[in-house]
Amino acid sequence: MKSFAPKFVWFDGRYVRDSEANVSVMTHAIHYGTSVFEGLRGYWNSKNLNIFRLEDHVKRFRNSGKVYSITLRFTDRQISDAITALCRKNNARQSCYIRPFYFVGRYGINLHVTEKSPTHAAIVMFPFGDLFNRNGISAGISSWRRINDSSTPPLAKMGGNYLNSILATQEGKRNGYDEAILLDHLGNISEAPGENIFLVRDGKMITPPSSSSALEGITRSSVIEIARDLGYDTVEREIPRTEIYFSDEVFLTGTAAEITPITSVDGKPVGNGKAGRITQKIRNVYSDIAMGRNKKYSRWITPVY
Ligand SMILES: Cc1ncc(COP(=O)(O)O)c(C=O)c1O
Structure with missing residues (x-):
């Protein structure tokens, strides 16, 4: 086209x-x-x-x-x-x-x-089309920590905040990963340079709270609502780094990234190394909403013409 x-x-x-x-x-x-x-x-x-x-x-x-x-x-x-x-x-x-x-x-x-x-x-x-490969991407934990509310508030979407994102992205690419994952100042999982993160363990969804320096993402809140309607509750809590290696599914959410499966972290496969079942279910509903095919969420859509 x-x-x-x-x-x-x-x-x-x-x-x-x-x-x-x-x-x-x-x-x-x-x-x-x-x-x-x-x-x-x-x-x-x-x-x-x-x-x-x-x-x-x-x-x-x-x-x-x-x-x-x-x-x-x-x-x-x-x-x-x-x-x-x-x-x-x-x-x-x-x-x-x-x-x-x-x-x-x-x-x-x-x-x-x-x-x-x-x-x-x-x-x-x-x-604009897809930001990432829809089948899944690799990620590596960055040695750079996410900015935090005691110095540079990550909840305010400021141009200057993205210097931190740039450092993490550069390091991730240098190490051969598609994307970086940042830990917060305490060492818990925070978010990616321009996306929020979700883990799925034993059918339950987990995402870091904003107190772990995660942006109040609009895709994040959409995913929480879609998942709830599909019967999956999301717990917002601190996530120690190691838990990511135990996860069955990991995915990123963001306006640009939409819902992107992470299929390996630090070289270790996530679950079976393929896009997860729950991730795909949520993504299908999200696409339908965005395309205006799901009346239940039509309040999220503003038609231009
Ligand atoms: C640092 C960061 N986290 C998360 C997100 C995801 O937010 P949203 O879903 O509102 O695009 C973004 C993108 O805006 C971001 O830049």
């Missing part, structure tokens, strides 16, 4: 060409990482483009900035309307990734960021 080339981006309330959305080299966010972002998916089902959990993403978008007093100068309604309108402006008729962000603009070298500091907001989008 031919990729659509998005002509427009949204920048501070206007739809402009990418080349017209410019900022100064004095932009604070470039120097200090003072940016907030979200990632959403639009699913094309040959009739419409469905944005997955639009309102929940916009809510987290605003909440992240509050932690650092970085102001989003648009209402939630304006942001969600801009997201759907940008898709229409670009005539997006293919599954895509949508990236809204806001950041501190020209503010010198001043570290005293307040609600009054100047900010810009933008939304970009592009065609």
Whole structure:
């Protein structure tokens, strides 16, 4: 299928060409990482483009900035309307990734960021397919620990947080793994560089709580709800590293990664070394919802057209 080339981006309330959305080299966010972002998916089902959990993403978008007093100068309604309108402006008729962000603009070298500091907001989008191999990926535990709430709050989705994710990803790739898994500051399982993690043991699902430095993932909460409806309860609790080697199934969740089975950790096969049965069941329901084929969860879907 031919990729659509998005002509427009949204920048501070206007739809402009990418080349017209410019900022100064004095932009604070470039120097200090003072940016907030979200990632959403639009699913094309040959009739419409469905944005997955639009309102929940916009809510987290605003909440992240509050932690650092970085102001989003648009209402939630304006942001969600801009997201759907940008898709229409670009005539997006293919599954895509949508990236809204806001950041501190020209503010010198001043570290005293307040609600009054100047900010810009933008939304970009592009065609997007699978991030990972759907049949399963290998993962390795990183020697880098996940950032934690006593220094750099992982629950706020800030640009700067991803330096930690980059270190873990680089190490994972260097060691031949598809993806890294980070432990929290206490040595318990936290999350992957851009995904939450779930374990399945004896038919029961387990995922680290946000106190283990795991992002309050929107796919994570969707999976917990889908699993409950399928008869699998999820326990949110601290997970010692060793438990991952005892698991029957392990999978990652995230907007980009969707639901990705992990078939080996540190070179050891997970379960029978193939995508797990429960993982696949949940993924099938998730795909149906995203494609607009499951009426029960239609509240999670915003059609663009
Ligand atoms: C660090 C991190 N954890 C987890 C996730 C998964 O969150 P969500 O399901 O809301 O995309 C993401 C992606 O946004 C992430 O960057």
